[in-house]
Amino acid sequence: MSSSEISNKSQDQYYVPHLAKWPIVGSIGMTIAAVGAATFMNSETAKVPVMMYLGFAVIIFMVFGWFAEVIKESERKMYNTQVDASFRMGMVWFIFSEVMFFATFFGALFYYRNLSVPWLGGEGTGLSTNTELWAGYEGVWPTNGPGNVGGEFKLIDPYHLPLINTVLLLASSVTLTIAHHAVVANARKKAIIWLAATVVLGAVFLFFQVDEYKEAYQHLNLTLESGIYGSTFFMLTGFHGMHVTLGAIMLAVITIRMMKGHFKPDSHFGFEAVAWYWHFVDVVWLGLFIFVYII
Amino acid sequence: MSHATTMDHEHDHDHKPKGFVKRWLMTTNHKDIGTLYLIFALAMFILGGALAMIIRLELFQPGLQFVNPDFFNQLTTMHALIMVFGAVMPAFVGFANWMIPIMIGAPDMALPRMNNWSFWILPFAFTMLISTFFMESGAPAAGWTLYPPLVLQGGDNIAFAVFAIHMLGISSIMGAINVIATIMNMRAPNMGYLKMPLFVWTWLITAFLLIAVMPVFAGAVTMLLTDAYFGTTFFNAAGGGDPVLFQHVFWFFGHPEVYIMILPSFGIISEIIPTFARKPLFGYVSMVYASAAIAFLSFIVWAHHMFSVGMPLGGELYFMYATMLISIPTGVKVFNWVSTMWKGAMTFETPMLWALAFVILFTIGGFSGLMMALAPVDFQYHDTYFIVAHFHYVLVTGAVFAIIAGVYYWIPKWTGNMYSERLGKIHFWWSAISVNVLFFPQHFLGLAGMPRRIPDYSTQFAEFNMMSSIGGFAFGLAQVFFIYIVYRTIKGKGTTKATDRVWEGAKGLEWFIPSPAPHHTFQDGEPVKDEHLAHVSNH
Numbered sequence: 001m002s003s004s005e006i007s008n009k010s011q012d013q014y015y016v017p018h019l020a021k022w023p024i025v026g027s028i029g030m031t032i033a034a035v036g037a038a039t040f041m042n043s044e045t046a047k048v049p050v051m052m053y054l055g056f057a058v059i060i061f062m063v064f065g066w067f068a069e070v071i072k073e074s075e076r077k078m079y080n081t082q083v084d085a086s087f088r089m090g091m092v093w094f095i096f097s098e099v100m101f102f103a104t105f106f107g108a109l110f111y112y113r114n115l116s117v118p119w120l121g122g123e124g125t126g127l128s129t130n131t132e133l134w135a136g137y138e139g140v141w142p143t144n145g146p147g148n149v150g151g152e153f154k155l156i157d158p159y160h161l162p163l164i165n166t167v168l169l170l171a172s173s174v175t176l177t178i179a180h181h182a183v184v185a186n187a188r189k190k191a192i193i194w195l196a197a198t199v200v201l202g203a204v205f206l207f208f209q210v211d212e213y214k215e216a217y218q219h220l221n222l223t224l225e226s227g228i229y230g231s232t233f234f235m236l237t238g239f240h241g242m243h244v245t246l247g248a249i250m251l252a253v254i255t256i257r258m259m260k261g262h263f264k265p266d267s268h269f270g271f272e273a274v275a276w277y278w279h280f281v282d283v284v285w286l287g288l289f290i291f292v293y294i295i
Numbered sequence: 296m297s298h299a300t301t302m303d304h305e306h307d308h309d310h311k312p313k314g315f316v317k318r319w320l321m322t323t324n325h326k327d328i329g330t331l332y333l334i335f336a337l338a339m340f341i342l343g344g345a346l347a348m349i350i351r352l353e354l355f356q357p358g359l360q361f362v363n364p365d366f367f368n369q370l371t372t373m374h375a376l377i378m379v380f381g382a383v384m385p386a387f388v389g390f391a392n393w394m395i396p397i398m399i400g401a402p403d404m405a406l407p408r409m410n411n412w413s414f415w416i417l418p419f420a421f422t423m424l425i426s427t428f429f430m431e432s433g434a435p436a437a438g439w440t441l442y443p444p445l446v447l448q449g450g451d452n453i454a455f456a457v458f459a460i461h462m463l464g465i466s467s468i469m470g471a472i473n474v475i476a477t478i479m480n481m482r483a484p485n486m487g488y489l490k491m492p493l494f495v496w497t498w499l500i501t502a503f504l505l506i507a508v509m510p511v512f513a514g515a516v517t518m519l520l521t522d523a524y525f526g527t528t529f530f531n532a533a534g535g536g537d538p539v540l541f542q543h544v545f546w547f548f549g550h551p552e553v554y555i556m557i558l559p560s561f562g563i564i565s566e567i568i569p570t571f572a573r574k575p576l577f578g579y580v581s582m583v584y585a586s587a588a589i590a591f592l593s594f595i596v597w598a599h600h601m602f603s604v605g606m607p608l609g610g611e612l613y614f615m616y617a618t619m620l621i622s623i624p625t626g627v628k629v630f631n632w633v634s635t636m637w638k639g640a641m642t643f644e645t646p647m648l649w650a651l652a653f654v655i656l657f658t659i660g661g662f663s664g665l666m667m668a669l670a671p672v673d674f675q676y677h678d679t680y681f682i683v684a685h686f687h688y689v690l691v692t693g694a695v696f697a698i699i700a701g702v703y704y705w706i707p708k709w710t711g712n713m714y715s716e717r718l719g720k721i722h723f724w725w726s727a728i729s730v731n732v733l734f735f736p737q738h739f740l741g742l743a744g745m746p747r748r749i750p751d752y753s754t755q756f757a758e759f760n761m762m763s764s765i766g767g768f769a770f771g772l773a774q775v776f777f778i779y780i781v782y783r784t785i786k787g788k789g790t791t792k793a794t795d796r797v798w799e800g801a802k803g804l805e806w807f808i809p810s811p812a813p814h815h816t817f818q819d820g821e822p823v824k825d826e827h828l829a830h831v832s833n834h
Contacts, residue, residue: 014481014819016403019312019321023412030462031419038423038454041524066408082480082819086405089476097468097510104514107547108529108540116537125607134532147533150526224525228535231527235518 015078022066029058071270075262084269091273095280098243102284105239109232109291113141117228120146144227153230154220158293161212165205166289169244172201173282176251176275186265188258195255198278202248209241236292243281250274311814320415323407324814325392330709331414332389333702337778339381339421340695344771346374351733351767353750354760367750368436369428375439379556380463381421383690386698387559388413388470391498393709395474397805397816398492400483400823405476413470420462427452438748440545441516443530443538447523457520464509471505474498483823489583490828492803493576496583497562500590504551504558507594512548515541539604546597554593556690558586560657560697561628564650566803567704568632569829571647572639573800578631579830585624585631592621602670603677611670618668622661629658644798645719649700652727653693660688663738678748681741687734699726699777706784707793711811714784722780725773732766802829 033055040049073079079087121139122130130137137146144150156162175197182191216222224234254274257263263271312318322328350370353361362370392410396403404410427434432450435441447453478491478499491499518541521527528534530541561582569576576582598606598614606614632654641647663685667673676682707713736759741747745756752760784790793810807827808816825831 012819014402016407017323019317020323020408020411021321023408024320024415026412027415027419030416030465031423034423034458034462035455038451038458041454042451085480086476089480090406090409090472093472093475093506094468097472097506100507101510101514104511104544108514108518108544111540111543112535112537116540117535120532120535120537125605143535145528145531145533145535149528149531149534224521224527227528231521231529231534231536235521235527 012080014080014082015073017073022062022069025065026059026062029055029062031055032058071257071262074267074270084267087269087273091276095276098280102236102239102287105232105236106287106291109236112228112232117141117143142229144229147227150223150226150230151221153222153226156212156216156220156222156293158289161208161215162289162293165208165212166285168201168205168208169282169285172198172205173279175201176278180271180275183258183263183268183271184265188261192255192258195251195258199248199251199255202244202251202278206241206244206248209237209244233292236288240281240284240288243284247274247278247281251278321411323403323411325396325404325407325410326709326812326814328404328410328414329389329392329394332385332392332417335414335417336382336386336389336698337781339377339385340774341778342425343374343377343382344774346370346377347767348771350374351764354752355764356761357752357754357757359751362750364750365433365436368438368748369434371748372436372438373425373428373434376424376435377421378690379439379552380460381417383556383694383698384467385417387498387501387556390494390559390563390698390701390705391470391474394705394805395477395495395498396481397808397812398495398803399478399481399486400804400817400821401477401481402815402817402819403481404473405481406473409469410473413466413473416462416466420459420466423455423462424459427455430455440542440549441519442545443519443522443541446519447530449523453523454520457516460516461513464513467505467509471502471509474502475506478502483817483821485825486823489580490823490825490831492562492829493565493579493582493586494559494562497558497565497586500586501555501558504555504590504593508548508551508555511544512552515544515548518544539601542601542604543598546600547594549600550597551590551593553686553689554589556694557657558590560653560694561586563697563701563704564632564653565628566829567646567650567700568635568654570704570798570800570802571644571650572636572641574635574639575802576631576830577634577637578627581627582631585627588624589621592617592624596621599668599670599673602673615668615670619665622665625661629654629661640800642799644703645714645716645723646700646704648720648723648727649696649703652723653696653700656688656692656696656727656731660685660693663688676741678746679741680737680745680747683747684734684737684741687737691734692730702781704798705805706781707797708805708810708812710785710787711793712784712787712790713793713797714780715790718776718780718783722773722777725776726770729766729769729773733763733770734766736760736763736766802827804828 033052036049036051036053036055040046040052118124118139119126120130120134121137123139126139130139134146142155144153175194179191179194179198182188182194222233223230226233251274254271257270262268311324312322319327319331322331349362350367353359353367392404395401425434430451432452435446435449435452435456437446437449441456449456478495482491518527518529522529522531522536528536530536530538532538565576565582596614596618598610599618602611602614643651663681667676667682667685703714703719740756740759740763743756745752745760795808795810796806797810798806804823804827805812
């Protein structure tokens with residue numbers, strides 16, 4: 001059998017890999033990180049979560065190894081369109097699970113703002129709770145609760161950094177789409193430039209976000225411990241920031257792969273997956289900008 | 296072109312990797328991963344069962360005999376977490392791995408490497424969770440529902456439990472993604488959606504439930520974590536938070552979760568009953584729609600777990616009526632099973648006995664659920680042994696019975712050996728009688744007002760508790776006997792070889808391949824013959 005026949009045959013068939021060595025490495029890394037983090041949190045004295053970092057290192061090693069294998073297989077054309085469809089479904093439903101994760105925190109925010117904080121202030125059936133336990137508490141958002149937990153705090157002005165950040169992220173979605181069209185048109189150089197621009201926009205967003213956190217902690221006394229406002233604010237923006245960081249790293253990897261000559265006009269799932277992820281992160285930000293910063 | 300590529304496909308049929316590490320740790324084979332899941336689930340079933348035995352031992356008589364109250368609470372909490380996330384869910388994923396690719400004519404699961412990872416997270420996550428027993432703080436003791444503020448008093452175990460739950464969630468989500476991609480993308484050429492076995496359908500719907508709610512659970516426990524360690528006030532009213540929010544978020548996950556544990560059971564039962572009634576499943580399409588309806592309703596009824604916690608009257612009424620709606624699609628299912636058997640040429644091999652017991656006993660659990668759906672009377676039942684009786688009827692005589700039925704039904708296909716019909720029947724009658732002695736009296740205890748999660752009780756409850764404990768010990772012992780039966784079957788001791796068809800009335804692709812199923816079953820792109828299928832709709 002000639003080698004071209006073999007390759008055709010393998011293309012026709014759904015590629016089922018054998019002997020996966022990376023999953024077990026991932027499980028071990030995950031466990032080291034989790035045990036390390038838990039031990040660190042419970043420790044009175046530990047300053048640096050060494051074990052947690054070690055676990056992350058193992059996970060990063062796993063991600064590199066695993067993706068390298070998949071990229072190699074992909075570049076060798078071992079995946080037919082059916083495999084591609086499995087990957088697509090995997091990414092779509094993964095993003096859906098992320099949507100539900102964020103929905104939890106948005107749901108919590110709406111519950112506090114529209115129901116439980118007003119109840120604490122005596123609305124609805126909360127009248128006796130208010131008069132007996134928290135007399136004089138108004139129950140108006142933003143609040144750090146009747147206990148004034150964390151002390152008085154000020155809010156972030158939505159029309160300063162957050163507005164700039166909104167523009168940055170929306171622009172990054174545009175640049176990414178231009179890059180995508182360039183990939184489809186087989187204009188590699190153009191695609192690389194616009195991808196790089198997207199990475200830069202993401203990085204600047206993160207820079208401003210860090211700046212905003214500094215401002216909040218140092219000047220506004222708005223911290224994670226500022227009652228329910230601080231809790232929801234930092235939980236939502238913090239998880240979003242983590243996702244932007246991850247997305248920016250993924251975009252950077254895609255840029256490097258473009259430079260290495262990966263992806264074809266008709267086959268660039270890795271690119272598309274990252275693009276979907278980036279747009280998802282962008283949409284979450286719009287929700288944050290409206291419901292956390294403005295309203 | 297590399298030759299490694301072709302190695303993976305050419306001389307495949309019974310080519311198993313050699314050595315433990317390659318065969319099991321690095322496997323990408325859906326059958327091996329399914330086996331791993333099933334063995335893991337069985338181990339956790341025994342561990343969770345052992346905890347239950349200590350609980351029933353303590354409750355054998357009033358007064359504190361063996362364990363202190365805090366440890367008792369650790370036992371109830373860990374018993375539930377282990378049974379739900381360690382035994383029942385992995386068992387169903389094991390069935391899914393083994394059977395779905397075979398049932399739809401696929402070469403393997405869609406994402407085989409990720410499939411391996413989904414499984415190999417579990418042993419690590421459970422080691423972490425169970426290790427909390429040996430910490431100074433002890434294991435989590437606030438119940439599997441992990442309600443704050445009680446759970447926040449857990450000390451060191453909080454972080455370990457939360458991270459273990461995160462890992463379980465990651466595993467479940469990856470498993471569910473794999474199931475969806477497999478069913479939607481890997482079906483054999485002429486295997487239309489409405490030709491799929493009902494087990495495949497119920498798992499498809501279950502997978503969507505998992506992806507939708509596991510992240511919500513992860514979010515809920517993350518809020519617990521930050522409240523415990525980072526000074527947030529999500530569940531602290533002084534900071535403007537609300538502990539009741541946790542209950543809402545938990546049950547937004549928790550109610551679909553109970554259907555995650557029962558929908559695949561419905562699927563298994565819907566495979567078994569037609570085989571032994573020798574009739575096609577009655578109302579196949581309505582079964583599919585009923586499953587989807589149950590899944591949809593599961594998202595909009597969560598607060599029926601919280602009637603007595605304090606809710607506006609409108610909320611009480613809405614959640615009461617919405618909950619009652621669930622009995623309609625569930626009733627459709629029960630009547631369809633009964634209609635399938637109607638005028639069928641029935642025989643009563645072991646899987647059928649378990650399936651019949653499922654239909655009857657699960658329905659009892661459903662009825663007690665309907666009783667508790669009534670908001671006004673739920674104030675009487677809430678947090679009593681009535682709810683304990685209810686969810687053990689739906690989870691033990693429901694989910695666990697379905698799992699055992701499925702094991703008896705498919706183990707000849709898995710191992711190539713018939714189990715001993717005589718031992719199987721002994722196991723069935725032993726379990727079916729003892730499980731009712733175990734759980735039925737708990738209804739009376741609950742109605743009389745005995746609270747759950749309490750190690751001691753008033754002497755008026757003594758007789759029923761003693762009865763329940765005796766039933767519990769007998770039921771526990773019966774499952775040790777089950778392990779013996781499974782072991783014998785795997786080893787082929789005193790058993791006969793299974794035929795390919797195994798059951799006279801069996802239809803579906805799995806019965807037209809050899810027993811035991813070869814390591815690799817189907818090549819890509821082989822069309823399915825309609826005469827092999829159990830359900831061929833004209834759609």
